Amino acid sequence: MKSLHLVKTSTGATWAFRVMRDLVQMGEDVHVAMPVDGILVQQYKDAGIVIHELNYSMKSAFSTISKIREVVDEVKPDIIHSHFVLTTLLMRMALRKHNIARVFEVPGPLHLEHAIYQNADLWTAQKKRDFWIPTCQWSMDKYKACGIDDSRLFLTYYGGDLVDREYQKGVLRNELGLTDKDIIVGMVAYMYAPKKYLGEKRGLKGHEDLIDAVAMIQDKYPNMHLVFIGGPWVGAEKYEQEVIAYGKEKVRNVHFLGTRRNVPDLYQDFDMVVHPSHSENLGGAAESLMLAVPTIASNVGGFPDIVIPGKTGYLSEPFNPMSIAKAIEKVIANPAEAKQMAEYGKAYLHDLLNAKKTSKDVYDFYRLIKERFDENNTR
Known part of the structure; x- marks a missing residue:
């Protein structure tokens, strides 16, 4: 399956990188649209992830939206995976007429704690196209309380690289x-x-x-x-x-x-x-x-x-x-x-929190999301 990931930074968000790296190792065709001025760029390349330069900005929303469309039309992904609120909102504005499964892996509960941003997330989502991966139980429960159906929610955590090694004390x-x-x-x-x-x-x-x-x-x-x-x-x-x-x-x-x-x-x-x-x-x-x-x-x-x-x-x-x-x-x-x-x-x-397990969760979620997306579009 070909996935396109939307990430607003190439300096941080190593949790998003780990998911993409592991998906490549599982045989997925993985692309990412992100800025290319950060310290993690080489790691993305070394992991076999195809990079498309894209700088996200609400201040220049029209040009960002246009660029998102260009990248999507070039990559032709089976699924689009957004990792931030900003990238999610811009993606949804850009792709209102694109019939592609979209998933927002929720990095934290902050936007759900403020009505304006919570509503922006909920109101811009399309019932047949948008899915969520909450990464803690609080966010999962909040989306359910907001009326999002279980079939569009997939809970997992951000995994880490668990290397059992001795660290230096003192x-x-x-x-x-x-x-x-x-x-x-x-x-x-x-x-x-x-x-x-x-x-x-x-x-x-x-x-x-x-x-x-x-x-x-x-x-x-x-x-x-x-x-x-x-x-x-x-x-x-x-x-x-x-x-x-x-x-x-x-x-x-x-x-x-x-x-x-x-x-x-x-x-x-x-x-x-x-x-x-x-x-x-x-x-x-x-x-x-x-x-x-x-x-x-x-x-x-x-x-x-x-x-x-x-x-x-x-x-x-x-x-x-x-x-x-x-x-x-x-x-x-x-x-x-x-x-x-x-x-x-x-x-x-x-x-x-083993990254191999949590990345496998995402791999499996993709199959379920694509299946439910296809079902929605045949009704």
């Missing part, structure tokens, strides 16, 4: 001059500036909430260090500087390491990692649990699918620094229990 503590007696509370996430048009006052990933949480309890734990890994997402450089200034103002022992390429090694020295997102799919919790690091996550979106209180980790309430602080103290008070849960989380996710 790298982070040596870099920061810390000992094993120091407590490291870590967070790994890009910094996304608040979207004022969505009413956001703090960044989506909750960096400020974690800073406030640590500030509340730092006097009880003078050997506690807060470590942030991850630089600004595109265009968020000013916001990054604001977060750094806020962190240094509120927390005595705080370290901002920026974007790093050896994150799995750095994770080895975390006593715990916190994912305080305001909206999220599985997010970084999948990575931290796969590495068996004690994990705290906010009770939003897809986090509860994998961070199960009392079994794999701890959930805190979103937008609630006090709730985060209490969870941090639980880990400090019960390090052996926290590590045991993280190890169970690693085993639990080994199959659930």
